[in-house]
Amino acid sequence: MHRRTIGSSVLFVLHVVWSGAALAATAAATDTSSAMPSAMAERMRACTSCHGVQGQGRNNDYFPRIAGKPADYLFNQLSAFRDGGRTYPPMGYLLAFLPDDYLRQISQYFADLQPPFPDADHTNVSAKVLAAGEQLVMHGDPARGIPACIACHGARMTGTQPGIPGLLGLHASYIAGQMGTWRSGSRRALAPDCMHSIAVKLSDRDITAVSSWLSRQPRPADPRPAPASAERLPLACGSQPQ
Ligand code: HEC
Numbered sequence: 001m002h003r004r005t006i007g008s009s010v011l012f013v014l015h016v017v018w019s020g021a022a023l024a025a026t027a028a029a030t031d032t033s034s035a036m037p038s039a040m041a042e043r044m045r046a047c048t049s050c051h052g053v054q055g056q057g058r059n060n061d062y063f064p065r066i067a068g069k070p071a072d073y074l075f076n077q078l079s080a081f082r083d084g085g086r087t088y089p090p091m092g093y094l095l096a097f098l099p100d101d102y103l104r105q106i107s108q109y110f111a112d113l114q115p116p117f118p119d120a121d122h123t124n125v126s127a128k129v130l131a132a133g134e135q136l137v138m139h140g141d142p143a144r145g146i147p148a149c150i151a152c153h154g155a156r157m158t159g160t161q162p163g164i165p166g167l168l169g170l171h172a173s174y175i176a177g178q179m180g181t182w183r184s185g186s187r188r189a190l191a192p193d194c195m196h197s198i199a200v201k202l203s204d205r206d207i208t209a210v211s212s213w214l215s216r217q218p219r220p221a222d223p224r225p226a227p228a229s230a231e232r233l234p235l236a237c238g239s240q241p242q
């Protein structure tokens, strides 16, 4: 996206989200709960200019899918963009003064949507790279202390309630970007940050392999995250309390 487009979306977004916060206050005061869903959809136009009308993500673009991810996961991300655990200035400015309870409403709104997935990635990647990616996602690499991604993200890779997101419907550029910021420490999750521990063990080649394979998987028939499980995770994660 060009700098100028980002600048103008930020202005637009600030306008809509702030009038949204005022709207939320009015709605709370006058109890117009039946009007809430469409009011929320209207306010979220600020966000859906980048994330897709229903938060479904975009074809051929970096912008991630946010719809249908667990509400607690989404809340943790919005507060991270606000408080510095993740950095993306157009969103950071936008969220800077929003209170937790409004971030929770936004999170629940997107968690409840289940729009169709954007197109899978399809540029050529060698079969060898894809096989290496599948191996890491499904089985990890015990010799290097890397657990299988599905041990936490769910056998169907649609995430696990309450704090683990699905890995389908994201582009390779986004997945690789996140693994890179976790490795460098500029993306931080609640401690203990299990994704940091995993990302620092992955080579650039591993990251290319997992992100290429994940972004080419067929869209799931049932996109909902798996329910919270009593099974122990292979590593402790602050965002998935057990
Ligand atoms: C200018 C485009 C833009 C706008 C506007 C925008 N986002 Fe984002 N959003 C992004 C990008 C790009 C990322 C990924 C940033 C990164 O690399 O970490 C992101 C990440 C996210 C994530 C984390 C996704 C995940 O799976 O971890 C959430 C949640 C989110 N945005 C919600 C929102 C909400 C809610 C709004 C409106 C208040 C909003 N965004 C407005 C571009 C935008």
Ligand code: HEC
Pocket (backbone or CB within 6 Å): 064, 073, 076, 077, 136, 137, 147, 148, 149, 150, 151, 152, 153, 163, 164, 165, 166, 167, 170, 175, 178, 179, 188, 189, 190, 194, 195, 198, 210, 233, 234, 235, 236, 237, 239, 240
């Ligand atoms: C021990 C559990 C665990 C394992 C194993 C695990 N993850 Fe995660 N993952 C998490 C948690 C928890 C989060 C959410 C962190 C947060 O709140 O930001 C997450 C988030 C992510 C995200 C962010 C998604 C988004 O929308 O921004 C990506 C990408 C990811 N994991 C990829 C992987 C890959 C690839 C593997 C395997 C190499 C893997 N994970 C293994 C627990 C795990």
